[in-house]
Amino acid sequence: MPNRFYGAFDTERFSGKQDAGDFRTPFQIDRDRVLHTPAFRRLQNKTQVFWSGEYDFYRTRLTHSLEVAQIGRSICHWLQSSGDLLADDFHIDPDLVEAACLSHDLGHPPFGHAGERTLNHLMAPHGGFEGNAQTLRLLTERIFSARRTGMDPTRAFLDAILKYKTLWTELKTDSKLPEHHFLYDFQHAWLDWAMGGNDFPAELPPGKERDSFKSIECQIMDWADDTAYSLNDLADSVRAGFLRIERIEAWAEKRGEAMGEGTPLGELVTAIRKRKVDPFVGSRIGKYIRATVLVADTNFLSGASNRYRFRLSIEPSVKAESKLFKTLAFENVFLSPQLKQLEHKGNHLLHGLWDVLEKRYVTGGSIDGQDFQLLPEDAALEIAQADTEGMRARLVCDFLAGMTDGYAARMYKRLFTPDFGSISDLIG
Numbered sequence: 572m573p574n575r576f577y578g579a580f581d582t583e584r585f586s587g588k589q590d591a592g593d594f595r596t597p598f599q600i601d602r603d604r605v606l607h608t609p610a611f612r613r614l615q616n617k618t619q620v621f622w623s624g625e626y627d628f629y630r631t632r633l634t635h636s637l638e639v640a641q642i643g644r645s646i647c648h649w650l651q652s653s654g655d656l657l658a659d660d661f662h663i664d665p666d667l668v669e670a671a672c673l674s675h676d677l678g679h680p681p682f683g684h685a686g687e688r689t690l691n692h693l694m695a696p697h698g699g700f701e702g703n704a705q706t707l708r709l710l711t712e713r714i715f716s717a718r719r720t721g722m723d724p725t726r727a728f729l730d731a732i733l734k735y736k737t738l739w740t741e742l743k744t745d746s747k748l749p750e751h752h753f754l755y756d757f758q759h760a761w762l763d764w765a766m767g768g769n770d771f772p773a774e775l776p777p778g779k780e781r782d783s784f785k786s787i788e789c790q791i792m793d794w795a796d797d798t799a800y801s802l803n804d805l806a807d808s809v810r811a812g813f814l815r816i817e818r819i820e821a822w823a824e825k826r827g828e829a830m831g832e833g834t835p836l837g838e839l840v841t842a843i844r845k846r847k848v849d850p851f852v853g854s855r856i857g858k859y860i861r862a863t864v865l866v867a868d869t870n871f872l873s874g875a876s877n878r879y880r881f882r883l884s885i886e887p888s889v890k891a892e893s894k895l896f897k898t899l900a901f902e903n904v905f906l907s908p909q910l911k912q913l914e915h916k917g918n919h920l921l922h923g924l925w926d927v928l929e930k931r932y933v934t935g936g937s938i939d940g941q942d943f944q945l946l947p948e949d950a951a952l953e954i955a956q957a958d959t960e961g962m963r964a965r966l967v968c969d970f971l972a973g974m975t976d977g978y979a980a981r982m983y984k985r986l987f988t989p990d991f992g993s994i995s996d997l998i999g
Contacts, residue, residue: 573660574661575660576663577727578877580876581876583726585711598664598666602670605670605673605674605710608714610677610714611674612633613975614632614633614636615631615632615634616631617680617681617975618631618686630803630804630807639673639799640672642795642799642860643668643791644668646863647662647663647791649861650864651663656881663791664727664788667728668791671728674710678706678707680921680973681971681974681976682913683917684702686918686921687700687701690925690972691750691751698965700968700972701755707754708969710724711758713969726764726765729761729765730765730788731789731792732792733789734752735754735782738758738759739754739755739756741753771871786878787865787878791883794883794885797893798856798860799856801896801900803852805896805899805900806848808904809848814899814904819836819839819903822903835895858889862890863885864886865881865884866881917979923987924982924983925971929967931945932945932951932967933960933963934960
């Protein structure tokens with residue numbers, strides 16, 4: 572049955588090519604193209620909260636993305652079954668939402684958000700680094716590594732991963748460089764295409780106001796990500812021993828948060844005491860899904876696409892609970908000395924790799940008069956053919972951002988640890 576929710580504007584690909592003759596829908600093609608790429612597979616060895624590979628049961632970027640995709644699809648089905656704005660032939664496509672959810676962390680570098688901050692610092696002279704901007708770069712320019720091309724996404728899919736719509740220079744000031752939540756300046760053409768060539772109105776200036784303007788699929792992906800982040804990562808923190816009952820109680824007392832029966836923290840503590848954290852998380856995920864409702868909206872793009880005719884409304888109490896759990900994890904886990912020491916290690920590794928690769932491939936061209944070939948041949952050749960120092964730096968950054976935690980650590984040891992490495996190890 573055709574889905575009237577989407578039109579030619581939504582399914583158009585940047586190249587203008589048609590999907591004629593394919594038994595799949597355009598959005599199923601988008602999803603499948605993401606699933607079968609090395610960039611997606613590498614997420615299995617990229618840090619979510621705890622370093623990947625330390626224990627088998629901790630979530631990685633890959634398992635997190637799969638969970639976000641499942642939650643996103645469930646929200647689509649819930650919205651269609653629970654309201655009167657959608658119908659069997661007029662609904663938000665779960666394949667499209669799944670594609671966005673699977674893709675939302677593709678651009679994140681090794682070592683979690685610490686790695687993202689490190690690369691942004693190192694790329695400050697060349698337009699910065701941002702995980703979501705890097706996701707856009709992969710999908711549009713880099714994801715098929717053999718050809719160094721993008722996947723020719725549909726407009727609706729590309730727009731669904733655009734959490735931020737502000738360019739780096741639009742946030743840059745004389746005294747401060749952007750820390751996050753931006754697109755690279757050279758991506759303005761993709762942003763313009765996603766918006767159908769429509770300029771942002773004055774009431775959506777660069778920054779938070781503009782970034783809050785999202786398609787309905789992007790809003791669903793965002794809430795699915797928040798749900799997984801605030802609940803599933805919480806469960807990992809309990810298993811890892813960071814969130815013990817006494818620590819939660821002390822934190823709640825310090826902040827004046829309620830811990831009684833029926834409160835979120837009280838129910839979490841009860842679940843920990845009964846060793847039923849997984850059932851607690853599972854029921855909460857269902858609650859967060861059912862807390863969503865579609866609301867009609869009117870804006871400068873609502874006439875061009877149904878994707879902008881609706882916004883996702885979330886029950887305030889559930890939104891507040893999600894924020895509470897994220898704050899609990901952030902202050903007790905992410906700010907802990909144990910994780911900060913690991914973040915420092917990741918920062919040190921990326922700094923070391925950047926310093927030697929920048930000297931060899933971006934600025935100097937040699938190290939102590941010798942042209943050591945440190946990168947794979949195809950990457951080195953592409954960098955050598957780049958016209959400017961900024962382009963060379965961006966390509967080196969692409970290489971570092973594409974690394975898994977394990978590959979970055981091994982390459983660092985090969986370069987700097989005298990007794991590590993062998994001929995067979997050089998393949999990665």
